[in-house]
Amino acid sequence: MVISDIGKAKSCLARIGYYRLSAYWFPFRKSQQVIDAATGLPATQVLDDFQDGTDFPTILGLYVFDKKLRMIVLDALERIEIALRTEIALLLGQHGAWAHRDPQVLHGNFARRNKKGATFTPHQEWLDRLDDKFRRSKEDFAKHFKARYSSSDPPIWIAVELLDFGALSHFYAGMTIADQDTIAARYGLSAGKAFEAWLRCLNDVRNICAHHSRLWNKPLVAQPRWPALGAIPDLDHLDGDIHGQTRLYAALAIMRCMLKVVNPSSSWGQRLVEHLDTMPANPILSLKSAGFPTNWRTEALWA
Template sequence: MRTRAGHFFYAMTDFLKPHLTIDEQINLLEARGLIINDKKQARDYLSMICYFRLIPYQRDLQDNQSADHSFFDGITTDNIFQIYFFDRELRLLIFDMIEHFEVAFRTQLSYHYSVDELPFSNGAGRRWWFEDPKNFKERKIFNQNLRTIDEEIERAKKESIIRHYHSKYTIPKRPPSWITFEVISLGLLSKIFRLLKLSEAKKTITKNFNLYSPDLLESWLHTLTYVRNICAHHGRLWNRTMKVRPQVLTKPQDIWISDNNVSLDKIYISLCCGLYLLRVIDPKTKFVAKFNAIVEKYPEVDLAYMGFPIDWRDEPFWNEDARVL
């Protein structure tokens, strides 16, 4: 319906769809033209994987212009479950990759800002550099971040490193950065790094990840935080439109993809950013070999839905033996 101002709005309605038993779910899929390869297997899977969770994996196998979202001819339950289990294994692999980067970044940030010269003179101050507003661009966001730090320290109060600090020391209230930064979230670390003024410490951290611009590291950190949160909450990566898009690496200091003309809203480019950083942290990483094993295990999965170019295997960047320069 169009309003007088010319805007459209859609009338809300009550949710009236009934709950379906597993057998009713299977009957519905069959009615839409899906071939059930093995009904017992389908029942087993649907008893452990919510039917609604599988819907996004089905959409591109269906005629979404039809009223009943009927499946294209020849589509089977195997097609759907191949995509689902591929996505699950990819998610676990990427989560592990980002964990390596997260640990390294925490270390770099707390170390270099604690030892490098900053706009105050005493060594004690450097240990609590994250409390000094002079190091940050915006006072309001700085204060918000400090409050969030306190909340996350409180949530982590049963962690041994926090318990130990509070059992021995009363002042300062917050532990030094190398303790505090072990218990705050990657999302908060990303916000803190983005808010920091340009300094020698920020340049050093960027250089240590073989990047040429702190802005680029900020972008990649934000992107990987977003991807990590999808993985941590068991979200879908296959055919997902990513809301956070990384800056493109135009002056690589290390091996990189030869063509940056790829979709920035698919997981492929984020995966490339993560792999670039992982190779800096662990030059002998087996990530590519593990990824190839997953791809070979699920040959029917079309990687184009994740932004992979047709010739991605020809990229030296995706060679299992590729090493940092």
């Protein structure tokens, strides 16, 4: 790796850490094809040398680019999370103020069936975590409720304010199929199970951002279900594109689709595109590594 300013490189390594930065220079390492001794199949072996032209400023630029990207992504996820809280509260509230505590209005696998070897149902475990958050909460709304209604549990429209994205997506998966489908339909999906997969995907992305991990070209662990061709026209350009559907681009496209429902006037898509144009230029990596199709900027989704 070309390091023209040794002092700056040492300072960056001391501030950021060798292994955090190494995630950004990993794709720049040379590789060779070998035969795996265990399977007898071809495999790629990553070497310790870098490809020609690799320099430290490019690596640092990718790190800063990814840091700013995480901030933009968290902005979208915050809006989506708040909207989802409200949608769940309004829908469940039709079943009763404490519907989130009532096993009879939730999915049986969540509220009435124990996992093998478990003492409590998933619903009971979820409620325990919620109640603990409420007891420990220092938020004004929680303190007010505890002072005024000391013998009561908070109703659904208060309880949702205590849920982070993970707990929210977990609860969505525990709602009845009919209620899941009702919320999913708002985003153009006919099946709640597909929307559940979307939420799992976005929750993983949120966790990556919250823990300051590399985001931009990381494969999606929880991969979203892709709608049928024509169901959501803005996503049709990824139909059959397995690489695009399993990398960051898929999550960004889903966020953009959801924001068009939650906040149609949002400039988030434009801000994202403008930031992506600042990716450090280099001959080895491009946005294609993160699943971006060749002509993605011309798609109606980003207009």
